[in-house]
Amino acid sequence: xxxxxxxxxxxxxxxxxxxxxxxxxxxxxxxxxxxxxxxxxxxxxxxxxxxxxxxxxxxxxxxxxxxxxxxxxxxxxxxxxxxxxxxxxxxxxxxxxxxxxxxxxxxxxxxxxxxxxxxxxxxxxxxxxxxxxxxxxxxxxxxxxxxxxxxxxxxxxxxxxxxxxxxxxxxxxxxxxxxxxxxxxxxxxxxxxxxxxxxxxxxxxxxxxxxxxxxxxxxxxxxxxxxxxxxxxxxxxxxxxxxxxxxxxxxxxxxxxxxxxxxxxxxxxxxxxxxxxxxxxxxxxxxxxxxxxxxxxxxxxxxxxxxxxxxxxxxxxxxxxxxxxxxxxxxxxxxxxxxxxxxxxxxxxxxxxxxxxxxxxxxxxxxxxxxxxxxxxxxxxxxxxxxxx
Amino acid sequence: xxxxxxxxxxxxxxxxxxxxxxxxxxxxxxxxxxxxxxxxxxxxxxxxxxxxxxxxxxxxxxxxxxxxxxxxxxxxxxxxxxxxxxxxxxxxxxxxxxxxxxxxxxxxxxxxxxxxxxxxxxxxxxxxxxxxxxxxxxxxxxxxxxxxxxxxxxxxxxxxxxxxxxxxxxxxxxxxxxxxxxxxxxxxxxxxxxxxxxxxxxxxxxxxxxxxxxxxxxxxxxxxxxxxxxxxxxxxxxxxxxxxxxxxxxxxxxxxxxxxxxxxxxxxxxxxxxxxxxxxxxxxxxxxxxxxxxxxxxxxxxxxxxxxxxxxxxxxxxxxxxxxxxxxxxxxxxxxxxxxxxxxxxxxxxxxxxxxxxxxxxxxxxxxxxxxxxxxxxxxxxxxxxxxx
Numbered sequence: 001x002x003x004x005x006x007x008x009x010x011x012x013x014x015x016x017x018x019x020x021x022x023x024x025x026x027x028x029x030x031x032x033x034x035x036x037x038x039x040x041x042x043x044x045x046x047x048x049x050x051x052x053x054x055x056x057x058x059x060x061x062x063x064x065x066x067x068x069x070x071x072x073x074x075x076x077x078x079x080x081x082x083x084x085x086x087x088x089x090x091x092x093x094x095x096x097x098x099x100x101x102x103x104x105x106x107x108x109x110x111x112x113x114x115x116x117x118x119x120x121x122x123x124x125x126x127x128x129x130x131x132x133x134x135x136x137x138x139x140x141x142x143x144x145x146x147x148x149x150x151x152x153x154x155x156x157x158x159x160x161x162x163x164x165x166x167x168x169x170x171x172x173x174x175x176x177x178x179x180x181x182x183x184x185x186x187x188x189x190x191x192x193x194x195x196x197x198x199x200x201x202x203x204x205x206x207x208x209x210x211x212x213x214x215x216x217x218x219x220x221x222x223x224x225x226x227x228x229x230x231x232x233x234x235x236x237x238x239x240x241x242x243x244x245x246x247x248x249x250x251x252x253x254x255x256x257x258x259x260x261x262x263x264x265x266x267x268x269x270x271x272x273x274x275x276x277x278x279x280x281x282x283x284x285x286x287x288x289x290x291x292x293x294x295x296x297x298x299x300x301x302x303x304x305x306x307x308x309x310x311x312x313x314x315x316x317x318x319x320x321x322x323x324x325x326x327x328x329x330x331x332x333x334x335x336x337x338x339x340x341x342x343x344x345x346x347x348x349x350x351x352x353x354x355x356x357x358x359x360x361x362x363x364x365x366x367x368x369x370x371x372x373x374x375x376x377x378x379x380x381x382x383x384x385x386x387x388x389x
Numbered sequence: 390x391x392x393x394x395x396x397x398x399x400x401x402x403x404x405x406x407x408x409x410x411x412x413x414x415x416x417x418x419x420x421x422x423x424x425x426x427x428x429x430x431x432x433x434x435x436x437x438x439x440x441x442x443x444x445x446x447x448x449x450x451x452x453x454x455x456x457x458x459x460x461x462x463x464x465x466x467x468x469x470x471x472x473x474x475x476x477x478x479x480x481x482x483x484x485x486x487x488x489x490x491x492x493x494x495x496x497x498x499x500x501x502x503x504x505x506x507x508x509x510x511x512x513x514x515x516x517x518x519x520x521x522x523x524x525x526x527x528x529x530x531x532x533x534x535x536x537x538x539x540x541x542x543x544x545x546x547x548x549x550x551x552x553x554x555x556x557x558x559x560x561x562x563x564x565x566x567x568x569x570x571x572x573x574x575x576x577x578x579x580x581x582x583x584x585x586x587x588x589x590x591x592x593x594x595x596x597x598x599x600x601x602x603x604x605x606x607x608x609x610x611x612x613x614x615x616x617x618x619x620x621x622x623x624x625x626x627x628x629x630x631x632x633x634x635x636x637x638x639x640x641x642x643x644x645x646x647x648x649x650x651x652x653x654x655x656x657x658x659x660x661x662x663x664x665x666x667x668x669x670x671x672x673x674x675x676x677x678x679x680x681x682x683x684x685x686x687x688x689x690x691x692x693x694x695x696x697x698x699x700x701x702x703x704x705x706x707x708x709x710x711x712x713x714x715x716x717x718x719x720x721x722x723x724x725x726x727x728x729x730x731x732x733x734x735x736x737x738x739x740x741x742x743x744x745x746x747x748x749x750x751x752x753x754x755x756x757x758x759x760x761x762x763x764x765x766x767x768x769x770x771x772x773x774x775x776x777x778x
Contacts, residue, residue, distance in 0.1 A: 002634045004405035009398070015650075016393035215615040215635045215642070222611030226604040245391045246604045249650070253604070261404075261638070 002214050002262035009256055010170055011149040015179040015249065017241070020051065026137060026176050027059040031091025034061045035084060035134075037105045038096045039069045043141065046186055052096055052139065064088035066108070069097065071284070072156040072163065072277055073104035075119045078111060085112035085134060093136045095174075098195075099145025099284075100154075102138045106172055107153040109134040123155055123164040129172065138177040142187050143248045144195030144285060146202060146255025148177035156278055161364050163278040165270070179252065181245040185238055189343070192238060194285030196231045196247065197344045200224065201288040202255045205270060206263045207310070208296070208303055209371050214262040221313045223250050223259070228314070228338060235342045264370035269295055272380055275365040282351035289344035290351055293336050294386045298379065300328055303372030307331060348387040358384050391603050391651035397559055398645055400538040404568040404638065406630070409440065409528065415565050416448040419524060420480025423450045424473060426494045427485045428458045432530065435575055441485055441528065453477035455497070458486065460673070461545040461552065461666055462493040464508045467500060474501035474523060482525045484563075487584075488534025488673075489543075491527045495561055496542040498523040512544055512553040518561065527566040531576050532637045533584030533674055535591060535644025537566035545667055550753050552667040554659070568641065570634040574627055578732070581627060583674030585620045585636065586733045589613065590677040591644040594659060595652045596699070597685070597692060598760050603651040610702045612648070615639050617703070617727060624731045653759035658684055661769055664754040671740035678733035679740055682725050683775045687768065689717055692761030696720060737776040747773050 014022040027034075034056055043049040056063050066084045069077065085093070085108055095105035111118030113132040121127050138148045146152070151168035184192070207220045227250045233243035253259070272295070273287035280287075300307045308324045311317040311331025319327050336346070345351060353361070362380050373379075403411040416423075423445055432438040445452050455473045458466065474482070474497055484494035500507030502521040510516050527537045535541070540557035573581070596609045616639050622632035642648070661684070662676035669676075689696045697713045700706040700720025708716050725735070734740060742750070751769050762768075 001631050002404065002638055004408065005638075006401070006403055006411075008401040012395070012397040014395055015391065019393065022395075212631070214631070215612070215638045218611035218615035218618075219608055219642075220611070221614075222607035222609070223604070225610075226607035229607075242390050242601070242603070249391055249394075249604045253608075253647075258642075 001212055002216070005261045007257065007261065008170055009149065009173065009258075010175070011173045011256070012176040013149065013179060013252065014176065016245070017180055017182050019178050019180050020055070020139065023052070023055050023139070023178060024059050027056070027061065027092075029175075030135060032060060032062050033064065033088050033090045033092070035064045035066055035088060035090040035093045035108070036096065037066045037069060037081065037093060037101055037108070039067070039098070039101050042186065043096055046183070048096065048139070048141065048183065052094070056094070062088070064090055069101045069104045071100050072281055073100055073107065073154075075155060075157045078104070078107050078118065078155055081108040082112045082118065090134060093134050094139070095136060096139045096141065098140070098142035099147040102140070102147035102174065103145065103153040104155075105136045105138070106147070106151065106168065106174070107155055109136045110168060110172055119155065119157060122166050126166055129168060133171055136174045138174045140177060140179050140248075141183040142191065142195055143184055143251040144198035146251055148174060148179065149252050149256035152255070154274065158278070161278045161360060163274040165274070179248055181241060181248045184244055184248065189235070189238070191283060193231075193235060193342045193344050194283045194289070195251070196227065196234070196285070196342060197289040197339065198285035199227055199247070199251045199254050201269050201285070201292060203227070203259065204292070205267050206260050206265050208299070208306060209265045210263045213306070213309070216259045216262050220259050223254055224314045226250050231342050266368040266371035266374070268368065268371055268375055271365050271368065272361075272383065275361045276348055276351065276353060278364055279357045279361055280352045286345040286351060287348070289339055290346060290348045291383055291387050293332060293339070293346065294383050296332055298383055299371060299373045300332070304328055306372070347389070348384060353384075353388065355388065358388075390601055391605070394650045396646065396650065398538065398562065398647075399559055399564070400562045400645070401565040402538065402568060402641065403565065405634070406569055406571055408567050408569050409444070412441070412444050412528070412567060413448050415526060416445070416450065416481075418564075421449060421451050422453065422477050422479045422481070424453045424455055424477055424479040424482045424497070425485065426455045426458060426470065426482060426490055426497070428456070428487070428490050431575065432485055435572070437485065437528070437530065437572065441483070445483070451477070453479055458490045458493045460489050461670055462489055462496070462543075464544060464546045466493070467496050467507065467544055470497040471501045471507065479523060482523050483528070484525060485528045485530065487529070487531035488536040491529070491536035491563065492534065492542040493544075494525045494527070495536070495540065495557065495563070496544055498525045499557060499561055508544065508546060511555050515555055518557060522560055525563045527563045529566060529568050529637075530572045531580065531584055532573055532640040533587035535640055537563060537568065538641050538645035541644070543663065547667070550667045550749060552663040554663070568637055570630060570637045573633055573637065578624070578627070580672060582624060582731045582733050583672045583678070584640070585616065585623070585674070585731060586678045586728065587674035588616055588636070588640045588643050590658055590674070590681060592616070592648065593681070594656050595649050595654050597688070597695060598654045599652045602695070602698070605648045605651050609648050612639050612643055613703045620731050655757040655760035655763070657757065657760055657764055660754050660757065661750075661772065664750045665737055665740065665742060667753055668746045668750055669741045675734040675740060676737070678728060679735060679737045680772055680776050682721060682728070682735065683772045685721055687772055688760060688762045689721070693717055695761070736778070737773060742773075742777065744777065
């Protein structure tokens with residue numbers, strides 16, 4: 001049932017080739033001191049860095065830089081970002097990069113003016129934001145996380161081996177996001193397909209939840225079919241604009257709160273994957289792909305009807321003359337074949353997980369309700385051990 | 390192709406049973422003089438009127454009333470509404486009713502402070518709004534038009550037999566909309582199913598357009614399947630909360646600009662239907678249903694591939710051993726059977742159209758590009774004559 005919904009998504013999207021042309025217009029809405037946040041050198045290589053800096057200068061902005069945001073942004077980096085934001089007395093944060101950069105920018109935006117330790121307040125204790133928030137705008141260079149149109153931010157603490165995501169409210173959503181599919185062309189294949197699976201995982205984690213089906217399930221089936229269709233094209237031809245643009249648009253709508261309406265979601269694939277990530281620093285999407293098939297096989301008996309529907313509506317399994325179980329299994333087989341086709345990782349061993357890490361990964365994995373089966377530590381351990389084979 | 394997109398939808402939705410509890414909180418954001426706009430006596434019978442008035446009073450508002458908004462709001466009524474808005478020096482407009490009431494409220498919101506004749510400026514000449522806009526909030530009592538989360542407003546001029554819709558920008562979108570599926574229970578069956586078909590038509594007019602398919606098409610297939618599933622339940626049991634809530638949510642997302650992204654749309658079913666409406670004052674959704682099957686048969690040869698996809702993905706037509714044409718035709722047959730099942734009108738004769746009106750209806754029907762076939766007056770006349778049989 002859809003139940004009670006409050007929907008409001010204030011992020012303005014500029015999507016399509018050359019959508020950076022709208023940046024100057026947007027910048028006019030904010031103060032002069034801008035913190036430019038980005039990751040490694042890829043935006044310098046591609047020329048995007050120079051382009052952004054020249055637009056910022058032409059807009060009369062004072063630029064403060066915070067570079068070197070890593071794929072799994074750390075607590076230490078967050079503290080560094082907060083310092084820069086305060087030193088520069090920044091009025092606005094411009095994030096240029098993928099989901100990690102956008103996530104990190106939102107974390108800085110809520111943490112810079114926080115009087116306490118932001119890791120403890122906003123990640124360990126998950127409190128609401130009650131201090132000044134620095135507005136954020138994003139220029140997205142890779143897709144997957146949906147961070148460009150939601151309030152999510154994931155931060156990793158290497159010391160305590162914890163990777164925690166906080167989904168902040170609409171006051172933390174990016175004010176605008178610039179989505180140019182062409183920017184995503186230069187991403188290495190490994191990161192590209194990891195992003196594709198991240199999108200898929202976002203949809204599936206919401207789809208396989210809730211007591212009954214509603215409009216959100218139908219929309220998600222549409223998003224999944226669009227993603228599968230275009231991902232197959234993009235792995236063969238990464239510069240296929242149509243495929244890359246459909247994937248970029250799908251990624252945004254997969255995790256911008258819309259399809260979550262009426263769904264419960266325990267996000268256990270993300271919880272387990274994030275704990276794997278805290279131990280290995282592996283690419284986020286690959287930590288999800290490595291456990292997904294095993295996880296879904298594990299919970300299938302508790303939500304068989306939905307897995308049957310998934311097989312028929314998303315994977316076009318012909319149900320004639322088959323049992324529900326057979327249909328559902330065939331759906332997961334087709335999903336696995338698709339994952340092999342696009343080339344995502346199917347085992348955590350491949351990500352560098354060792355037997356010795358398993359207990360720690362289990363211990364670092366928070367457990368939530370909302371899925372078809374509430375997992376316990378033993379379940380998680382079994383899934384992880386299966387993925388070591 | 391998705392192409393260039395600017396997406397921003399500022400309307401906040403409060404959805405679900407008792408979502409009116411949020412009204413007081415929202416009213417606090419606006420000034421004291423409120424114009425309460427509604428239609429006939431149904432909200433008085435249902436008790437909603439008393440509830441709204443008591444919340445307005447408890448919020449310290451001065452209430453100005455503009456009642457009697459008709460199903461096809463007229464130019465004369467619009468002038469009356471503008472007068473009331475100006476007399477009351479209103480700060481805010483609260484619309485309580487269906488799509489016509491919401492449409493009309495938006496028309497008043499842009500017209501009240503217009504120095505020229507608003508019908509000429511905003512409907513005949515379709516100009517952008519350059520005067521003060523009075524903010525609008527909506528409490529929806531019937532579904533179909535999507536008016537609760539878009540900038541659309543349709544006004545009818547009986548004198549000149551013109552019914553024209555202007556899609557205004559995001560500054561005219563309702564600031565908030567309250568969507569309680571329970572309010573829709575009391576609607577007579579005829580109006581209820583007309584609304585269902587209006588939703589279907591909104592999706593189909595966007596779906597059957599554009600040069601290629603993209604994520605929007607996949608989302609629309611999901612919305613269509615959700616609508617068909619729930620409409621069949623709702624016609625048998627209008628108080629099935631789950632069905633009515635899914636339909637209400639689907640209606641909003643069918644026409645709030647999302648699924649239009651990357652589509653062209655000539656809106657010809659609406660254009661013809663609106664012209665029929667200007668001559669007969671028939672229920673909007675029924676003017677669409679009366680011509681839809683004939684219209685789609687007419688354009689099918691020009692977009693055969695999409696009609697084939699529609700048949701397979703939406704109507705579960707088994708394509709095996711059939712030609713594209715057969716598959717496409719079977720899809721439209723299933724659609725017609727569905728329309729008969731829910732009980733919508735399939736002939737304009739039933740709506741009171743006479744042979745003498747045909748030429749006038751054709752003349753009053755604007756023709757746009759963007760569909761699979763650009764119609765001419767002769768095409769429209771043929772479709773109308775077919776629907777007289």
